[in-house]
Amino acid sequence: MSAPSVAEDAEFVRLNEADIPDICSLDDAHEGNGWTESQVLASMTGPGGVAYGLKVGGVPVAFALFTRVLSEAELLNFGVSVRLRRRQLASRLLRSSLRELADGGTTSVHLEVRVSNIAAQALYAGFGFEQTGRRRGYYPAEVGREDALLLTLPWLEPGLGTG
Numbered sequence: 001m002s003a004p005s006v007a008e009d010a011e012f013v014r015l016n017e018a019d020i021p022d023i024c025s026l027d028d029a030h031e032g033n034g035w036t037e038s039q040v041l042a043s044m045t046g047p048g049g050v051a052y053g054l055k056v057g058g059v060p061v062a063f064a065l066f067t068r069v070l071s072e073a074e075l076l077n078f079g080v081s082v083r084l085r086r087r088q089l090a091s092r093l094l095r096s097s098l099r100e101l102a103d104g105g106t107t108s109v110h111l112e113v114r115v116s117n118i119a120a121q122a123l124y125a126g127f128g129f130e131q132t133g134r135r136r137g138y139y140p141a142e143v144g145r146e147d148a149l150l151l152t153l154p155w156l157e158p159g160l161g162t163g
């Protein structure tokens with residue numbers, strides 16, 4: 001029998017304020033657009049805020065920050081530890097988060113992603129997200145500014161698979 005993968009082994013949890021320093025140390029590893037601890041706190045404690053994550057050995061290795069309004073949710077920030085990428089952690093976290101959201105009454109999910117972020121776009125496409133718009137020059141870039149693609153997952157149902 002083969003050993004369980006990191007993604008299978010990781011524990012899916014609801015993250016809370018005590019996890020914020022770990023979330024930010026993961027987020028800082030991104031392409032220079034990490035959130036501060038106060039931004040993460042505001043997203044968790046603001047109206048409709050909810051944070052999910054995967055932990056390995058009790059330490060967060062991936063996070064997903066959402067806000068919910070009525071039946072809609074927005075994915076505000078999302079990331080996986082640089083050292084654990086391409087091991088299906090993002091897929092596992094997104095699948096489990098969408099299931100929780102659907103069970104809580106969310107029926108559609110929106111997000112914004114940089115045009116240059118091919119990895120995230122491929123991930124979201126695999127979940128059925130569709131492009132619904134584009135914001136010109138929305139993000140600061142190394143040189144000038146960069147467009148955001150607006151993506152929507154139009155229909156979630158309770159009882160989505162497991163994971």
Ligand SMILES: CC(C)(COP(=O)(O)OP(=O)(O)OC[C@H]1O[C@@H](n2cnc3c(N)ncnc32)[C@H](O)[C@@H]1OP(=O)(O)O)[C@@H](O)C(=O)NCCC(=O)NCCS
Binds near residue numbers: 113
């Ligand atoms: C995007 C990100 C979350 C993907 O995390 P991950 O755990 O490596 O992704 P997974 O291993 O679950 O990959 C799932 C799918 O995503 C896509 N994908 C992930 N990384 C990719 C890459 N470097 N290039 C192309 N596609 C990629 C693939 O379709 C992959 O499916 P496959 O393994 O069958 O090919 C991660 O690269 C990250 O944290 N990036 C920085 C933060 C970020 O961009 N967040 C999203 C903001 S909108």
